[in-house]
Amino acid sequence: MKATVFKQNPFFFSFSSTVKFKRSETKMGFHFQLVVFSVIFFASRSVVLCRILPDTPKTMSVLDVVGSIQTAKDVSSLSSKTTAFRSNKQEEDQFPPSSLSLKLHSRASIRGNEHRDYRTLTLARLERDSARVRSLTTRLDLAVSRVSPAALETRDGGAKINGPVVSGTSQGSGEYFSRVGIGNPPRQVYMVLDTGSDVNWLQCSPCADCYQQSDPLFDPLYSSSYSPLSCHSSECKALDDYECRNQTCLYEVSYGDGSYTVGDFATETITIGSASVEHIAIGCGHSNEGLFVGAAGLLGLGGGMLSLPSQLNTTSFSYCLVDRDSDSSSTVEFDSPLPPNAVVAPLLRNPQVDTFYYLGIAGISVGGEFLPVPKSAFRMAESGIGGVIIDSGTAVTRLQTETYNSLRDSFVKGTADLPTASGVALFDTCYDLSGNTTVEVPTVALHFTGGRMLALPAKNYLIPVDSAGTFCLAFAPTTSPMGIIGNVQQQGTRVTLDLANSAIGFSSNQC
Secondary structure, eight states: OHHHHHHTSTHHHHHHHHHHHOTTSOHHHHHHHHHHHHHHHHHHHHHHHHHHGGGSOOOEEEEEHHHHHHHHHHHHHSOOOOSSOOTTHHHHTSOOSOSSEEEEEOHHHHHOOOSSSHHHHHHHHHHHHHHHHHHHHHHHHHHHTTOOOOOOOOSSOOOOOOEEEEESOOSSSOSEEEEEEETTTTEEEEEEEETTOOOOEEEBSSOSBOOOBSSOOBOGGGOTTOEEOBTTSHHHHTSSSEEEETTEEEEEEEOSSSOEEEEEEEEEEEEETTEEEEEEEEEEEEEEESOOTBOOEEEEOSSSTTSHHHHTTOSEEEEEOOOTTOOOEEEEEESOOOOTTOEEEEEEEETTEEEEEEEOEEEEEETTEEOSOOGGGGOBOTTSOBOEEEOSSOOSEEEEHHHHHHHHHHHHHHTTTSOEEOOBTTBOOEEEOTTOSEEEEEOEEEEETTSOEEEOOGGGTEEESSSSSEEEEOEEEESSSOEEEOHHHHTTEEEEEETTTTEEEEEETOO
16 A cells, blocks of 8 residues: 555656665665655645645634633723824834835724723624615616616715724724825825725815815815816716816715715825826715714725726735724735635626626535525526625624535534624624633534635634624625625735636735
8 A cells, every 4th residue: 555655646756766776875875865754755745635634624613712702802901092093003004115015004003992881882883884884785786777876966055005004893884993094285184995986085174074084174175186087087977976177087985884975076196105197087975974084084995996096007906804803903005916825716707897806606615515505596597686795894794694514504504512692783693701721612614616715714704793702694685685794804814816817815814
């Protein structure tokens, strides 16, 4: 049997030649060669196993219960900073040395907890998340049904870059913030970073209706690079909603959750870190409504022609979302290649709406067993209906009801020994783990078309909802045919969108 194994390994021939032509060498020399061969042989076997194991369904994962509860307690103890971000904002203004990186930090580490306890914070997050999902599904429904958005109605009158990015749940569309400079000279402001949006915009003075933000309002009169776009420009015509006023372009963006922005569409210089890019189309909002607390506006990282990646002509970009409850940092990078260890999935596009990034998903496994659901549950039809998108602004992954029920039932079957707890908000599968240090739970893994698999860490799908030890399965059903992979499931994983090659890479522990 050993001889057969050797003959199947290419290193056997090198070893055989060594034995044949060097029989005159000392016994010690022969033993040395044998040791060298053994190291090479088993090293080669390890390489083969490393390539095979990631695609082999994993059955169980370990959840650090004590660590998760302590993190929730730490967040609960942070004081609220409702009017401004914390003092490390000065650190944010110190540009990183690389022109490719965007700094990421959790909102909790810079702004504190705005709620009385962790459970209240969780409920607020889930309420905002539901509004976010309604916004995305409404946009898709309108695109697929080819219904034009309402006409513009003014309310109350009317390259390779780098920079600091702040992670955290904002109230409104998007959950991650970026510190960028707007105009010339640049004014540093916080902007929501959102892969589910295309149009870039910020609040401007004079402002008829503005929500509270951390930084002073941007005034285009003090920027030498501000230039209004004409209503005949290609950028204006690329908007879903626009109107002409004195030959200049007016824009409106609505997010479906009651948030909107209306104002002048213009080009401006955007400075992110140490690099500046001129003539970026951006909305100068004079009437804005919503709960974008702290942020001056939004940077769209979607797939449409008005998004920041499209206007930068970048071939790829990547991000790694740090845990929203941690004080760790990470980066966002433009023109970043796929890491060699990335689990690669197909990047698909919807012919009806180019904003969203769709994943080629073949199935989901729980505890090493595939869910008994048809593959059509993850496919996008030719009409644009269905499919699964990946989104930085949605927190909890949404699955079609049948698929979710199957996942939940399989997970419950594998956790029969764990004490259950009452459901919380949109979570219907919860556990009381207050008496545990660690627990083993069935591994949840995404399987992509092409054969690759991404096994999620246990902390990315069994999450605390209070600081007393209640944990819930962080998936939810949706009546929409479109599924969404949310940011809770993405945390700690570098997501690389290779736009040029239509691929999405996932690299665990690469933040």
